Amino acid sequence: MALKPDSYVVLNDGHKMPVLGFGTYAPDTYTKEQAGEAAKVAIEVGYRHIDCAFIYGNEVQVGQAIRSKIADGTVKRKDIFYTGKLWSTNHTPERVRPALENSLKDLQLDYMDLFLIHSPVEFKPGDDPFPKDESGKLIFHNTDIRDTWKALEACKDAGLVRSIGVSNFNHRQLERILTMPGLKYKPVCNQVECHIFLNQSKLLKFCKSHDIALVGYSVLGSSRVKEWIDQNSPQVLEDPVLNAVAKKLKRSPAQVAMRYLLQRGIVVLAKSFTPERIKLNFQVFDFQLSDEDMKALDGINKNLRYLSIDSWKEHPKYPYHDEF
Template sequence: MALKADAYVVLNDGHKMPVIGFGTAAAEQETKEQAGEATKVAIDVGYRHIDCAFIYGNEVQVGQAINAKIADGTVKREDIFYTGKLWSSNHVPERVRPALEKSLKDLGLDYMDLFIIHNPVELKPGDDPFSKDENGKLIFHNTDIRDTWKALEACKDAKLVRSIGVSNFNSKQLELILNMPGLKYKPVCNQVECHIFLNQSKLLEFCKSKDIVLVGYSVLGSSRPKDWVDQNSPKVLEDPVLIDVAKKVGRSAAQVAMCYLLQRGIVVLAKSFTPERIKQNFQLCDFQLSAEDIQRLDGVNKNMRYFNIEIWKESPKYPYHDEY
């Protein structure tokens, strides 16, 4: 059976997350205003899950777009599932709620649907999001992540956010939270890089066993700058197996790459600021891949990350030393 346009997953706290989300992280050449305009297009097309973050620097513009679409009657606030993220310099418990409140103020929203820890790697607390020493090296910090989580639970109790989760965590880091004394709310999701070259099968299996939803970003690969991504990496949308499957089902490579993840139970975030692609990336509801197609795409996996993020490796919380 093909996916429905309003398909969602029920999170472990009872709230519903649409399975196709719109990513708003801008590339170097893209402006904050473009992120806002693209968000309006996405909502007009049918996206109801909007993913943003403090570190993207465009919460004001994305919030204005959401509110404009509420004001013109396209959607109601309760129709939108908004995800925000706690940045790495705000892990100390006393900085968690102020960071959330700052984002809400910038967005012009009363609450977030989901607030997640952006990265297990922690930087020096402070207003500089990338604190560095006199030699230009990042200054890492080591707050117990369980204390950060307790502060997030308090934000949920205060009704500033409906659901709480994590991003870029490995299974051991997730277990630290799951096994903590006095745990009140489990993470509802783990948002991670996920695509045909990094299909996250082991992490997916682990998360499913704990009733945690896996949310995939960079599902179509990444065009981020060379400081973050090896420009010689193979491109998802140029993979010959993917292209062959796409021809067989009469769809674009991007649509098949996303459908592959969706059919495995992964929520996908698609990012494009081009109106036609925004529309095309949402048109996943009238076709389905066969078991043979899925198996062929499984074989493309290389366990290859676009985002190894070398600059994080000296952190004691670097998540990618472990297999999953």
């Protein structure tokens, strides 16, 4: 099937997810208002899949952006696929629905299209998103993820969200949900870091075998937040093989990096705060990578993860001890 600006994947519950989404996470160098303005530009350019999360702290502004584009006739609500995420302090079943309802209130939307468990790593329930003890260490918690999932299923049944899924899960953690007694709805997707240096081929194969979509974030590398990212790690967009393919095709390295993932059946989330780049990043549907190009880009994989978050490694559900 040829990829087009309105291409989508059909999720395992029948809902449709556009193959290209706009990510709204904003590092501290940008204001929440800038994230909202960028989302407006993205919708004007043609993005219909908007990815956000409670922990980004900008649901109010992103919600305003969506509603303003509905109000001016650019889109209808049904045209937008909105993704939100359950933060790590809200895994206990009684906190799941209130967390979703609070996000919907901030967004001023009646429902989400997709709600994800943001990470399998769980913190102490409460209002502090990063609860720490007196020594400054994170206070972990360990709810059975199956109980969290049952609470998400109830939110879907209540019409607050149309599809439910996970983020940053490894294949064993996905299996724990897939094999739970009384499973009503499978996760529709697993949103993970994915780019030419971490092409997720094994996780992709596993997800495809269970009809779970793989959604990639940090597809152009990382925003290089100093507290999380090794500043000496190689940069995706500077890779010589990627640049050689881009030069040959007269495309930007970013466009080729995104097209590579799209042609492998991965849903791509792109992020930018520059209107011109937002526009360029959407222009990935009018060219194709050859088998030779795809093979060359396959060879770049280093299993290099930008976002490993060392301070979470002691948690029993830290996902990256496993190979995939």
